[in-house]
Amino acid sequence: MKKHTNLLSVTLVAGLIASPLLQAQQDEHAGHGMMQASMHAEGHGMDHGDMGMAGEGEGVIKALLPDRKQVVIDHEPVASHNWPKMTMGFAVTDAKLLEGLSVGDKVSFKFTAKGMNGVISAITKQ
Structure with missing residues (x-):
């Protein structure tokens, strides 16, 4: 005992x-990485109809989740949002935006964000 x-x-x-x-x-x-991506998938992130602050970024794709309309990007600092260089998950407005992209691709992207919840509306391989 x-x-x-x-x-x-x-x-x-x-x-x-x-x-x-x-x-x-x-x-x-x-607010970093997959935690944010999973928040979007579960409906806890920004409502896509709620326009946040617009921004642009550059980075490297770390994960693609087209079935969940998500991408994880190791991005450079984003001055407009006062974000340091970091890896974070983003929702995308349409899974078709991720077609033709691969892990490791260097990309530029346009997004809106409210706090740390970003939604990409355009993404281009560099």
């Missing part, structure tokens, strides 16, 4: 230590 109590105590302490660390890591990366 004492072994089970000690194991339970160790497990609880480990959980208490790990929880803030995991939350800090999630907070640090909020």
Whole structure:
């Protein structure tokens, strides 16, 4: 019985230590990469009818998800939105925009964004 109590105590302490660390890591990366892409797929992102602030960017495609109307781009800084260089997911207005593109392609793109929720309306291989 004492072994089970000690194991339970160790497990609880480990959980208490790990929880803030995991939350800090999630907070640090909020708005980046696939987390944003999955938010769009689940309907938690920007409503495509809600026009955000327009912008343009350049970057390299890291993932293509045409069935989910999403692309992940490692983009250069975007001054208009005060975004640093980072990798993030974007929704696209039409999956056809992704036709002919491949992972590793260098692209330029036009988008609208509200906060960190970006929706690409045009994308061109460079």
